[in-house]
Amino acid sequence: MSHCTTETAVDALVVGAGPAGLMAADVLGKAGYTVLLAEHKPSVARKFLMAGKSGLNLTKDEPLDEMLPAFGPSADRLAPILRDFDAREVQAWAQSLGQPLFTGSSKRVFPKAMKASPLLRACLAEVNARVETRWRWQGFDGALSVFETPNGPQNVKAKVTVLAMGGASWRKLGSDGAWAEALPTEDIVPFQPVNMGFRVNWSSHMEAHFGAPIKAVALHAGGQAERAEFTISKAGIEGGGIYLVSKAMRDGARLTVDLFPDLSVDVLRQKLGGRGKASVTSHLRKRLKLTGARLALLQEFCRPLPNDLAPLLKAVPILHDGPRDLDEAISTSGGVSWAALDSNLMLRARAxxxxxxxxxxxxxxxxxxxxxxxxxxxxxxxxxxxEALAAI
Known part of the structure; x- marks a missing residue:
């Protein structure tokens, strides 16, 4: 049975019901305009909910001048945007929705509930918009936005449109990057993984350590040094520490791990002196308490072990086979280029x-x-x- 195309007219159309889309729809609805919020998955904010399974790290409680460098080359363009809604504003927003927060020792801020669903429910209750799910955006047809829906083609005529369709990772949660094909090629930067794990072809002796965390280490890549832990998995290496240096690694920087960041090479040499007839492994266990996954990591990449172990313990080279698949990244770079947007985040090619x-x-x-x-x-x-609606 064929469906006829139907048309809807609204003041504002928001495409994508993740955190960015929900914020845009909330602002427009509170300004008194009719808003249609369209999401192509069966329910909203699926990637946001997935992030909440590990605690939902909302923001980092630090001043803007400390936060901005983390955004790399985009820091200048994002500066006025983040100044308008910085870490304190994010916390105030969540608290205004009835969500108590706490700040960890790393300055990371979490809801006390340690999950995303209560915050999402409170946010949705505030958003004054018509929400449609299973509406997949197909692009523009003149003044119209075209959608495929369970009830057939739908055209939406909106005075303003906000596109918030996510990147190109975790497609099962909604971010598949398919929307890029509907925009001019010259406005799109190719997608690349960010905050991702790396593949490692482990030898069989590492199987006993799959899932083990590597703690109390420092990771070095491309001049960047991070005190953070990571995890050995069947597929390779992943976790917070790897994500922090993943961009440098993706761009070709060598990764090394300092197994003893609080001890100098000279101190390590002193502790390792006088091995006698003991095996190297036994000596490391006895003098430095180097055991388990951390010792296995050293043996995996550094055998045969040299006589002077101290420098190696400060820089164990981690050999990998490149980033995990794009779809497995926590997030992606690429998408709509900054050159295609004005200071209001409006597409220069489409008013x-x-x-x-x-x-x-x-x-x-x-x-x-x-x-x-x-x-x-x-x-x-x-x-x-x-502001655009007010000027129409």
Whole structure:
């Protein structure tokens, strides 16, 4: 049975119901405009909910001048946007929705509930918009946005549009990057993984350590040094520490791990002196308490072990086979280029059409920066859309 195309007219259309889209829709709805919020998955904010399974790191409680460098080359473009909605504003927003927060020792901020669903429910209750799910955006047809829906083709005529369709990772949660084909090629930067694990072809002796955390180490890549832990998995290496240095690694930097970041080479040499007839492994266990996965990592990449172990313990080279698949990354860079957007996040090639969230070509490490950027750009695009509506 064929369906006829139907048409809907609204003041504002928001495409994508993740954090950025929800923020934009909230701003537009509170300004008194009719808003249609369209999501192509069966339910909203699926990637946001998945992030909440590990605690939902909302932001990092630090001043803007400390936060901005984490955004790398995009810091200058994001500066006014984040200044308008910084870490304190993110916390105030969550608390205004009845969500108590706490700040960990690393300055990372989490809901006390340690999950995303209560915050999402409270946010949805505030958003004054018509929400449609299973609506997949197909692009523009003149003044119309075209959708495929369970009830057939739908055209939406909107005075302003905010696109917030995510990047190109975790397609099962909604971020598949398919929308890029509907925009001019010259406006799109190719997608690349950010905050991702790396493949390692482990030898069989490492199987006993799959799932083991590597703690109390420092990771070095491309001049960057991070005190953080990571995890050995069947597929390779992953976890917070790897994500922090993943961009440098992706761009070709060598990764080394300092197994004893609090001890100098000279101190290590002193502790390892006088081995006698003991095996190297026994000596490391006895003198440095180097055991388990940390010892296995040394043996995996550094055998045969040299007589002078101290320098090696400070820089164990981690050999890998490159990033995990794009779809497995926590987030992606690429998407709509900054050159295609004006200071209001409006597409230069299409008046009154704004972009927000991860679909813009910016990247940030995990630790609260990514979600803060999505919320801030969604709010910024929503406010710019309100200003555009007021001028029509």
């Amino acid at each position: 009154n059409t704004f972009c927000a969230g991860e679909m813009i070509d910016w990247d940030a490490p995990t630790g609260g920066y990514l979600l803060t950027g999505c919320l801030a750009t969604g709010r910024w695009a929503g406010r710019a859309a309100v």
